[in-house]
Every structure is written in structure tokens, then in C-alpha cells.
Amino acid sequence: MTTVSLFGEARFPLGPFTPYEHNPILRPKGDSWESANLYNPAALVVDDRVVLLYRAHADDIVSHIGIAFSDDGYHFEREDTPILSPEHDYERYGCEDPRIAFIEGTYYLTYTGWDRETAQLCLATSPDLRTWTKQGPLFEDFNTFAAVSDNGKRNWSKAGVIIPQQIDGQWWMYFGEGAIYWATSKDLIHWTPGTADTEPMYSPTPGTFDEALVEIGTSPVLTDTGLLLMLTNGATRITHEDGTTGVDYRCGQIVIDPADPTKVLARLQDPWLRPQTYEDTHGLVSNVTFVEGLVKFHERWFAYYGQSDTTLAVATADPWNAYGTGLRADG
Structure with a gap:
């Protein structure tokens, strides 16, 4: 099994992206674990196929993570059985919102464990995308909303992306919903936040499209x-x-x-994707375009996103096309 690195030549900002005209590319189906809603996928390229690890659930809203494969990036065949399901108390109401990295023969899957009181960033590892070892929640007594608002939850962390190469002899992760933080590790299993939860590296920007909260979306690419x-x-x-x-x-x-990996250098001033279609604006949580998967495949960028927590879509960009300026330095 050959997995393509998540790094690839890119320009900042990446895009412009165009939503696929036949979205959604995956919908809920049947009367099983993925019968009600299907959304928020991680993405990678394995053996010249795009692989999606997506979140889905039935009417009970207990999320599982499924897997699907595509030869062209648009049309996917999914397996009937989820690859990751709730087992422990901390995730008893859902394994949600996966992100993935492939490092030295191992897949590192971050996901949210949900018990309907706290959301905790969790880690699972696998040699083959089929057999998973759950490493448990990563951060105790950490609240990624601490610097943004009082959400009443002291144990709240989501959305982790692992950089698939070391920086200064350590592994790095960026994580957070509400605000964005960083953490480091020596072994890719045990992670230590770099700051207190009141000191994020990146916070919402007042008066803009991300003024309420910011959250890490996709694994990184190298420009x-x-x-x-x-x-x-x-x-x-x-x-x-x-x-x-x-x-x-x-x-x-x-x-x-x-x-200087503890600081955001620049941000795109305007969103590259926003709710526009019916599926983007109607669903379990309406008015949501939520990206979690990005790959370069057959000389094109594919960005995979959830639509209103109900369906799954893709937008594409040609590497030889690029935005003009439109950057704003932060920090």
C-alpha cells in the first residue's frame, strides 16, 4: 500500500475553488448507521485512489466513521461497515469529524469523542486503515473556547491536524474549535499543548466571516x-x-x-467557500460549509466538505490558476 504524502507544491492562497456541479457526492443511505446524515470527511490518496474517512449517523445522532474510495475524486464506493465506532464512555455518543496523517507506515487519525457533555480530541492509530488502536483523549482540562466565550465546558477540544514531518526535532499538531492552539510530541501518541487554553495562537477576527469562532480544517500542504x-x-x-x-x-x-511555527503568518481575508446551494443552507445544522479533507490528485486540488451536517461535497482548483493578492498579516 502506497500512501501519497499530504505535502505538495502549492501557493497561498490556494484556489480559486469551484464546487462540483453534481454535488453532493455522498448522501445518507438505507436504514443503517449512515441513514440520516453523512458529512465532514478526512481525505488522503492511497495507491492512486482518493480515500475519504467520513462521519455519518442515523436518527440517533450517534456518529461513526466510514470509509469510501474513488478513482477520479468525484465518484465514491463506500464500505457497508464503519471503520471506527463508539466504544468508551468519552465517545459513547459519537466518533466525529476525523482528520488523518500518514507517518512512517502508520495512520494517525484524530477525531472528536462526544459524550453529549464534553467534546474531546482523541487519537486512533492503524497500519492499514482497517485495524485501529484507540489512544484515548489527548488533552485533559483544556477548553479551546476559553479565550473566545464562556461555553461552560472545561474539557473541550476538537479538530487536530498533525504535521507529517518533524519541526526542530518534534512532531507538531494544530488544534482547536473556538480558537486555534499548538501542541508537540516526541512519539506522536502523547501530546503537550504549547500554551494555556487562555493563550491561543490564533483567535477569531472581529468584523469578518470568522468573528464567532475559528477551527482548523484540513491537514497541511507545503507551499x-x-x-x-x-x-x-x-x-x-x-x-x-x-x-x-x-x-x-x-x-x-x-x-x-x-x-516560527507558533504563529499564524497570514490569513485569507475573504472565504473561499460559503453556503450557497440548497444543501449548503438546509440540513441538521443549516448554513454550513465545513472543510476537513484536502488532497492533490491527478494534478488538481480536491477539497472535501460537509454541507449543513447532512451531505458531503467537493470543490476543486487547478494548481496553475491562483488568486491574486488578498492577504492580511496577523500577529
Whole structure:
């Protein structure tokens, strides 16, 4: 089994991306564990096929992680049985929102364990994408909303992406919902946050599309200038016509200099993807485009995202096309 590195030549900002005209590419089906909602996939390329590890659930909203394969990046065949399901108390109501890295023959899958009170960033490892060893929650008494709002949860962490090469002799991870933090490891199993939860490396930007919260989206790619680029998710509060409030999730981008990996160097000012279609604006949680998977496949970028926590879609970009300027330095 040959797995393509998550690194590839890219420019910041990456894009522009165009949503596939035949989205959604995966929908819920049948009356099984994936009958109600299917969304938020990790992505990688293995043996010249795109592999998606996606979140799905039935009406009980207990999430499992399934697997699907594609020869062209658009049309997928999925397996009937999930590869990861709830087993322990900390995840008894869901294994959610996977991200993945392949390092030295091992797959490292981060996901959210959900017990309907706390969300905890968890880790599972596998040699083959089939047999998984759960390593448990990564961070105790850490709240990634601490610097953003009082969510009443002291044990809250989500969304971890592992850099698949060492920086200064350590492994690095970027994680967080609400704000974004960093952590390091010597063995890829045990991780230590670099700061207290009140000191994020990146916070929401007032007056913009990510003013309510920011969250790491995809695993990184290496730009042609040596910077690490990651797609992100951001949310702002919206007021509906009936006076009720909700959230609007859009997708952004950030870059980090490996020479100074504790700081976000720049961000894309405007979202590269936002809710527009019916599926983007109607679902379990409406008005959501939520990216978690990015691969370079057959000379094209494929960004995989969830639509309103209900269906799964893709947007593509040609490497030879690029945005103009539109950057804003942070920090």
C-alpha cells in the first residue's frame, strides 16, 4: 500500500475553488448507521485512489466513521461497515469529524469523542486503515473556547491536524474549535499543548466571516515558498427572518512559517467557500460549509466538505490558476 504524502507544491492562497456541479457526492443511505446524515470527511490518496474517512449517523445522532474510495475524486464506493465506532464512555455518543496523517507506515487519525457533555480530541492509530488502536483523549482540562466565550465546558477540544514531518526535532499538531492552539510530541501518541487554553495562537477576527469562532480544517500542504498552508473553518452569527439566530460557517485559509511555527503568518481575508446551494443552507445544522479533507490528485486540488451536517461535497482548483493578492498579516 502506497500512501501519497499530504505535502505538495502549492501557493497561498490556494484556489480559486469551484464546487462540483453534481454535488453532493455522498448522501445518507438505507436504514443503517449512515441513514440520516453523512458529512465532514478526512481525505488522503492511497495507491492512486482518493480515500475519504467520513462521519455519518442515523436518527440517533450517534456518529461513526466510514470509509469510501474513488478513482477520479468525484465518484465514491463506500464500505457497508464503519471503520471506527463508539466504544468508551468519552465517545459513547459519537466518533466525529476525523482528520488523518500518514507517518512512517502508520495512520494517525484524530477525531472528536462526544459524550453529549464534553467534546474531546482523541487519537486512533492503524497500519492499514482497517485495524485501529484507540489512544484515548489527548488533552485533559483544556477548553479551546476559553479565550473566545464562556461555553461552560472545561474539557473541550476538537479538530487536530498533525504535521507529517518533524519541526526542530518534534512532531507538531494544530488544534482547536473556538480558537486555534499548538501542541508537540516526541512519539506522536502523547501530546503537550504549547500554551494555556487562555493563550491561543490564533483567535477569531472581529468584523469578518470568522468573528464567532475559528477551527482548523484540513491537514497541511507545503507551499512553494516553504510555508505550511491549512484550510480552516470560521463562523459568524446570523439573524434569520423570523428573528431567531444561528451560525454561518465559511471556509478560510491560513499559513504558518515552520521557522516560527507558533504563529499564524497570514490569513485569507475573504472565504473561499460559503453556503450557497440548497444543501449548503438546509440540513441538521443549516448554513454550513465545513472543510476537513484536502488532497492533490491527478494534478488538481480536491477539497472535501460537509454541507449543513447532512451531505458531503467537493470543490476543486487547478494548481496553475491562483488568486491574486488578498492577504492580511496577523500577529
